[in-house]
Amino acid sequence: MSLTMDKSGEGPEEDGVSLRSDGKTSPNGSVREASGLLRSFRRSFRRTPDKSPASARSKGSKVTSREEPAGEEEFFLSPPSPSPSSSSLVSSPLKTIGGVFNKKEEDSPDVVPHKHKPLSRSKTDPNMSKLGESFIKKGASIRRSLRFGSKKENEKTNRPEVLLTTSEGLVEKMEEEVEEELEEMEEVYNLPDIPHTPLSVMQINKLIEMEVLEEAHLNLLALRLEFQKEQDRFDQDCPMELSKKEKDLNLLYMDLRTKIGTIVRDSNSLPARNKPLLVFVARIIQEEEKRSAEPGGLPDSWMEAWREAVCEGVQVKVNSVHLEHRDKNPSWLAVHLGLLGNAIVEDLQNVKRDLRWSYPPSFRVFSSYVRSYHRVVRQHLKKLEPQVTDLKDLFALLDWILNKYKSEKIMMSLSLQPDMTEENADLQLEENFLQQLKDKYCCKVKEDMKITLERIIELENETFWRDRKEPEKEETFLISPFPMDIWTKVKGTVQNSRKLESEVEQKVISSCIEELKSFPRRFESQFRSQCGALQPRPLWTQYQITYINSFAALLDHMDGYQDSCPNEVEGFRREVKWLIVRLMQSLEDQFKEDIKVYLRRMMTRKWLTNDEDFNHLRSRTQKLSQDCDLMRPPQAQDFASQLHHHVAKEYIGHLMRSNYSCRNRKHEKAAAKIRRQWSELSDLFEEMKSTQEWLHPAGDDLSNIIGQKNKTDIKNHLQRLVQHYPDFSRKHLVALLYFRGLQRGHEHQVILQRLAVLKKETGVADGNRSHVLFGDMQVTTNTDCLSSLPSSCLSLLRDS
Template sequence: MKKGASFRRSLRFGNKRDGERNGKQGPPLADDLLEKTDKKEEIIKEVEELYTLPEIPQTPPSVMQISKMIEVEVLEVAHVNLLSLRLEYQKEREQRAADCSVELSKKEKDLNLLYRDLRNKISTIVRESNSLPVSNKALLVPIARIIQEEERRAGEPGGLPDSWMEAWRESVYEGVRVKVNNVHLDQREQNSSWLAVHLGLLGKTIVEDLENVKRDLKISYPASFRVFSTYVTKYHKVVGQHLKKLEPEVTELKDLYALLDWILNEYESEKIMSCPSLQPEITEEHTVLQLEENFLKQLKDKFCCKVKEDMREILERVIQLEFDDFWKDRKMPQKEDNFLNAPFHMDIWTKVKGTIVNCGKLEPSLEKKVTSSCIGELKNFPKRFETEFKRHCSAFQPQPLWAQYLITYINSFAALLEHMEGYQDSCPKEVEEFRGEVKWLIARLRQTLEDQFKEDIKPYMRRMMTRKWLTSDEDFNHLRHHTELLSQHCDVTRPPHAQEFVSELHYHVVREYIGQLMKYNYNCRNRRHERAAAKIRHQWSQLRHLFENMVIMVFLLNTFSLFEGIYLFIYFVLLRKLTF
């Protein structure tokens, strides 16, 4: 027996079929089945907008009886009896307008309490309607009629002051809110993918709920209720509020990305709001989340800040890895394409590129902001790296390993700059600032390498053009040895830094070698004069041969030839003026 039927009969509120059953024999079985089939087909159709209000009893039952009807969800009967009580109140109110008795006030209070109970019951049913069994959803039809009737009687004495339709919408909102809040959410400590899992379940819940609205709930209301549209609108609002509540817990970069991707892409996609199963109704609805003002902007800013923090941590790990893998154990640097190379430049570029490409999938404007954040954080990396490198490795001077490290980082930072210059068009300011920092670092590293070479050959250059020099090749052999080491260093230095390096040191050797002729003036006569000239030509030929064999560009060779021409001219002038 349907819930509340026995109570209805006890109050003698029968239905048409009850009357027929009392007055004549029931229909044949086949007709009964046909009638049931017709009723089933009627349920599938949308509820008509127009309706006929059941007959209002002349005398209302007691307040307790009406309250009981509401409690057992015999809502249609409860409502017409409540209307009877309301009409009775209105009549008494008109008769006693000048003299408002205690009895009238009591009846007004009873009406208010009963209406509140009815609305609360309706709100509960509507709130839970998307979770009720299909059979219980038949309650929604009388609920819709009650709301229509109360909206029509709005403003009449004895009713509730606020809108029943708005109360219905609020109940829909509460039901949606409960649904969303009941979506499973793991603790961050329990599941590293807690947010991605939750958002996936949330999207699934939204689609399933709206499918149910489209299939079952929509047909329980007249078209004027715009049921599907109302549920979609409430989901926009509730989900926006839910994400706002989640946001403080979202602190990791991957989770921030997942949240932004869900908001910007997935929510409006065919996975959720544009799901084919929701067509054609969803095409008439807005599919955009209802987010609080500036929430999305704040979320993007938070994401960009986290990108910078993440990049800073990665760069610190790069330095730590260099220490662990090379500096700590004085390990030789690696080679790539015959050049000394530290792989961190590729690691950094891969991370930056991956982050930027992924952000481009979210939103073009966010891609630009993230690019700016990444390269902006890179600006401080050269100085930070140099500080740690010198702190851990300065003691290696003047060992060959020190020079190899210098060359390695000249090559690696030059490669890193080349990678980042690909973002010149999108972030010119940040790229220019990073370029300046890298160039200054490379200049300092190269200067350190040049200073070491100059310091290495200084004692041997100082003893050139002396009496010992004429009789011994020891100092020149040391000079040649260091120049050969220089040649080896240049072989593993990437252009154009190798050419610049060779050019500077070639100039220095030429200048210092000739400088000795200008500093020292001692007498050598006869064949000693010839021996000195021959030795100068022989040594210069060896030095020239060493520098020519280094990897240099053609225009630098021409520059070197110019240097040699100038200084050879000086040689001959000095040789003619000196007394040997």
């Protein structure tokens, strides 16, 4: 074989270079021969085979071919066709390394010239291997001759020493050039000539098995044409031969479709192996879609079968994503979904970068893969859903569906742009699946909240109740840590749900607070069960104050969700307030029980001469003041106000029970003592920030009446008492006069008449119900019947 070339590869011939059969070159032409051969070699790389099964003149090629002078190409003959007929197609030209080399068929009486591009096979052709080895050996021979040539020879020719790259480097350079020239495969193509006589069924089947798809399909078309002609000839009659041929056609077409489905399915997993075949796959599908109405083919759509194959390939990809068992890894689902997202992006990048160039635009390859991922991932998630039971896993699944899948992390990845711009990035789930998943998440939130609250009660018992440990203080107030624990739990859950969707956030808030509604009663029940035996010890009081403060603080935290779910918050508020009322009532009852014995001896002869009982009362009230200092406002004020009113009513109430009557001028000493003691009690409750300031004047008003030396002057001091306490009535005045020592007589009646006039002038019969002190006081009725008679009746009795 000889090659003739000028210096530029285009001008007239200057030197001749002859290659010997042993691969050596003459000393005078080694560099020039190598240079020309390399130019031819590179140009042969650029002339990549057409992707279309059409002839070399068709425009369905993915890589633009460049015309070269005929003298610069090297030709190879293909082996004879397996067809028994001399007019049948010869077998395809052998593929060279990477599917790069082309060859032209020589005119021969034994070979029918082909006008379409060579067939591509995934199997390694032995002839191709020999060809590649031969070419590499010749290249090696040239390199040896260049490298070991004498320096004098190089100087003599005045040419620099040329270093040739290895065949691998040339292939890499070729691949870069080819990739730069990638173009979209054209929609229109020219079908190669269909053989006049098809191969046998066994031969066609063998071609399908060997993935020689173009030749197999052309012979199938020839067989199908024969069948159609015979069918027209026999018309309605269906001889056995025709029936057998139809059956053979169906079986071959099924085999071809199965093979195509396998190639398409594996095309993105094995791109190097199956990519060249996809060009023939696309043209076969196009041709069969055109001939779908003709008899002899398959009834189902080939395009639809292609989409199903794409979907199967996606299914294989998704199934291959690693999935650990939930017992081995607590984060099994989050890890799996992360790997799944990466696999989707990588696969679609492959489609965008390489795979789509093997198909015409009508196939919409990228869109088909995107839709397949939507479909397969939807089925995959539905299969995973029953295994997802933990709250964190439900959150991970919802977050992946609602946020990550359609974000820049997966479907809207920058590496998939701009192809993804026109695609729908949302995951199309089955109807009600997403809603069921959200409901399941909210139910799990509620269950998780219930478990948390139960654990809080257990922790309170383990930390304080069981060992009778004193509660902790925050600043100067007693409080337990559980309100902050609950609030942190609710806040974290709500914030996580906010990342998912506003609708989910709303339901999560509702679920959390709904579960909280039953917490105050459960807590109180356990508290009284575990600590009831402590009553009335000081530790019992401390615990109660602690939980008054704690539940009030918890309610303040939950009030922040008033706008989101007002009904649930109102229900929780009602439960907390009733618990606080019960705890405060328990403290009040305990205090009332403590001071009951001392109040019982007020306004007696012993009280007038001894301060022991009052000192105990004052001591207990001072202890109450210390307890109020441990209680947060406004509960401390409410508590102090309630007990202020109780102590005032009970202290004065003993004046109304006619236990003692101050005679022989003892009323002055009693009035002074009432004034002093009442002032001390008022000061104590004022320190506790009691809101019952209206009680303060009662001591002075009563002391003024009791301490008057002249009985006639008593009526002049009634006005202030009636103004301050409109509920002061006639029976209360009778009892007060009895304590003063004035039980009957003219002055007694005058004082009672004065009260009646004052009550009439004020226009309030029973007093203002907002400030009730005397109205619900127990009054002992005087059994002395003469005391209730008018003075005129008494005078008549005396005269008689």
